[in-house]
Amino acid sequence: MTGGDTAAVSVRVQINSKYAGQPADGDFRFTRIWKRVCGRLRSPILASLPNRLRS
Template sequence: MESTIKQQILEAEETLRQAMIRSDVEALNELISSELLFTDFLGQLVTKQQDLDAHASGAIKIDDIALTELQVLPVQETVAVVSVRVYITGSYNGNPASGNFRFTRVWSRSPQGTWHIIAGHCGTIA
């Protein structure tokens, strides 16, 4: 069971990565819980709608997300925690914004069997 959950989360993480690069708001909407609690690298709480709006408006433009580390910790049959180190290239509000970051995400599986991000945190890596 643990290996199945890990595989499902790895697939969800790749779907998320691709959706972020394409600013695919529809896919992001499916992956992110409406109850999302996400703290960005500035320590600000970001809602699902704020994240979707930033992608839809073009404020966030991601050219690439290169993974250098990814760990999945299944907690229960319906919860998993991910720690991932990434190098992101892109822009924010038209200004270049690239760097090394570590994300922690909590995924929860719905009664329908789909995985959604319910919480997350991002930090910069010096």
């Protein structure tokens, strides 16, 4: 949690798969910021697109 009503989640993931028959491999990172509204964390108020990490 970044504060009483806000949470930040940063994820790094390595994917090895295929999409539409083509390789979709790589290391990716994305971030979500969540806000508590009426006692519940709501859908991300800020979401970054997945970023492919460079070697």
